[in-house]
Amino acid sequence: GENVEQHPSTLSVQEGDSAVIKCTYSDSASNYFPWYKQELGKRPQLIIDIRSNVGEKKDQRIAVTLNKTAKHFSLHITETQPEDSAVYFCAASSRGTYKYIFGTGTRLKVLA
Amino acid sequence: DADVTQTPRNRITKTGKRIMLECSQTKGHDRMYWYRQDPGLGLRLIYYSFDVKDINKGEISDGYSVSRQAQAKFSLSLESAIPNQTALYFCATSDLHSGNGYTFGSGTRLTVV
Numbered sequence: 001g002e003n004v005e006q007h008p009s010t011l012s013v014q015e016g017d018s019a020v021i022k023c024t025y026s027d028s029a030s031n032y033f034p035w036y037k038q039e040l041g042k043r044p045q046l047i048i049d050i051r052s053n054v055g056e057k058k059d060q061r062i063a064v065t066l067n068k069t070a071k072h073f074s075l076h077i078t079e080t081q082p083e084d085s086a087v088y089f090c091a092a093s094s095r096g097t098y099k100y101i102f103g104t105g106t107r108l109k110v111l112a
Numbered sequence: 113d114a115d116v117t118q119t120p121r122n123r124i125t126k127t128g129k130r131i132m133l134e135c136s137q138t139k140g141h142d143r144m145y146w147y148r149q150d151p152g153l154g155l156r157l158i159y160y161s162f163d164v165k166d167i168n169k170g171e172i173s174d175g176y177s178v179s180r181q182a183q184a185k186f187s188l189s190l191e192s193a194i195p196n197q198t199a200l201y202f203c204a205t206s207d208l209h210s211g212n213g214y215t216f217g218s219g220t221r222l223t224v225v
Contacts, residue, residue: 006154009152034213034214036214042218043202043216043217043218043219044155044202044214044216045216046213046214046215049213089154089155091155098143098162098206099145099157099160099168099170100157100214101157101171102147102154102155102156103154104152104153104154105152105154
């Protein structure tokens with residue numbers, strides 16, 4: 001069945017460094033890849049997404065890259081700040097299904 | 113602001129009890145979803161609905177049922193709660209036309225003792 005693997009499960013970086021979180025999906029029909037940020041005690045919030053017809057998308061300090069051949073996509077956060085500390089989830093959705101399969105999450109800690 | 117509201121926010125219930133978690137939205141979205149979140153397991157889909165007459169099972173529907181009472185309301189029921197249903201439950205909505213991703217509710221933390 002459909003599966004999304006996410007690595008690493010925890011990641012600690014120094015403030016100002018970059019952080020990279022990687023996800024791999026199994027369903028070759030997947031065509032939409034959102035990333036969610038969940039702060040402690042709060043609901044997940046969409047931070048960036050990418051569709052399968054695009055290889056990269058940037059929004060200020062965050063970017064997402066997609067490699068359809070290898071079926072993996074990554075979240076890149078540059079110049080990390082303490083407020084970037086949260087759990088990040090990747091997800092994949094296939095055309096016409098409109099339901100997301102989520103990765104298991106990455107707890108990012110940005111050390112001041 | 114348009115939002116997705118879940119009630120209750122927290123609930124402790126006993127094994128064997130029936131419990132209903134409710135979700136209502138003012139976003140005008142047609143699609144609604146129920147997920148559960150467990151540490152280390154991420155968010156897993158329980159049920160989803162694309163309109164009032166459409167109900168679909170997700171990855172982990174056993175032990176759960178749902179009702180889409182109206183376009184804006186989607187309830188999740190545990191017919192006979194068991195301890196391994198202790199989790200954080202999220203309702204989410206999405207829009208057929210904008211495709212801008214899910215909007216999550218604030219979550220319900222359920223503990224089954």
